[in-house]
Amino acid sequence: MTEKTTSRAGRNLPAAIGVGGALGIMLILVLVFVPMVWFAVVSIALAIASWEVGKRLRERDFGVALIPILVGGQAMIWSSWPWGIEGAFVAFAATVLVIMVWKLFAQGLENAPEHYVRDVSLSILVLAWLPMLATFATDMVTHEDGKFRVLTMIIVVVCSDIGGYAAGVLFGKHPMAPAISPKKSWEGFAGSVLVGTVGAIACSLWLLDAQWWVGVALGPLMVIVATTGDLVESQFKRDLGIKDMGTLLPGHGGIMDRLDSLLPSAFVSWAVLTLLL
Incomplete structure (x- = not known):
């Protein structure tokens, strides 16, 4: 049974498709009918992804400031509603200061903190990697055509995943980064670029009411950052000696394992669409 249901990527394929489809439908309904x-x-x-990452780091004795990350992350996301990206950056800066003080006195007033530089740096990395990048996705939805911009981001990333998986399974022979992610191939990356660009062009024409070349500019760039985001998380997990960040989503792992491509894509899609539209 395992051989029939497990994909070359080491996942339970039916479960992954079912969970991915349900999440996709939920997001579409939210964005179309109640975008805010x-x-x-x-x-x-x-919040869940930050908890997953923080928990995994603490299991390896990295003393990340999890509570400031969770609280500050929420402040960053919700600040982007009334004040946009500027509000999110102010909340980010305030959270960085809190983290520095939090870890300074983590061992009490009478004891010097251990691994202060390492733990503060790692906490700020998590804060920038997760909630800071996510605020670009929330800021996009506040635009007049915001729900279509967010849908475009999601569709292009999904197209990239589908194209990369199909091309990798059918034609993959040349490893892309074997030391980081052995199953990724250059043939799969080419499939991601092709299908992702087609998806971006279709979204530009039919969702954004823009010229086709907007999709040509957006598609390959998003595929590159989505693939890089996946590789970054793969190396992060490899350093920690784990397969997945969590177990919440059958066939996928944790929430963070679904956000690795979307987070950097949120910034790139925000930047490109803000510039070109």
Whole structure:
């Protein structure tokens, strides 16, 4: 049974498809009918993902400032509603200061903190990697055509995943980064670029009411950052000696294992669409 249901990527393929499809339908319904609920969706997802990453790091004796990350992450996301990216950056800066003080007195007033530089640096990395990048996704939805911008981001990333998986399974022979992610191939990356660009062009024409070349500019760039985001998390997990960040989503792992491509893509899609639209 395992051989029939487990993909070359080492996942339970039917479960992964079912969970991915259900999440996709939920996101589409939210964005089409109640787009501002997107803030709540991102807020919940980032809280869980931050907890997953913080828990995994603490299991390896890294003393990340988990409570400031969780609270500050929420402040960053919700600050982007009334004040946009500027509000999110102010909340980010305030959270960095809190983290520095939090870890300074983590061992009490009478004891010097251990691994202060390492733990503060790692805490700020998590804060920038997760909630800071996510605020670009929440800021997008506040634009007049915001729900279509967010849908475009999601569709292009999904197209990239589908194209990469199909091309990798059918034609993959040349490893892309074997030391980081042995199953990724250059053929799979080419499939991601092709299908992701087609998806971006379709979204530009039919969702964003923009010129086709907007999709040509957006698609390959998003595929590159989505693939890089996946590789970054793969190396992160490899350093920690784990396969997945969590177990919440059958066939996928944790919430963070679904956000690794979307988080950097959120910034790139925000930047490109803000510039070109």
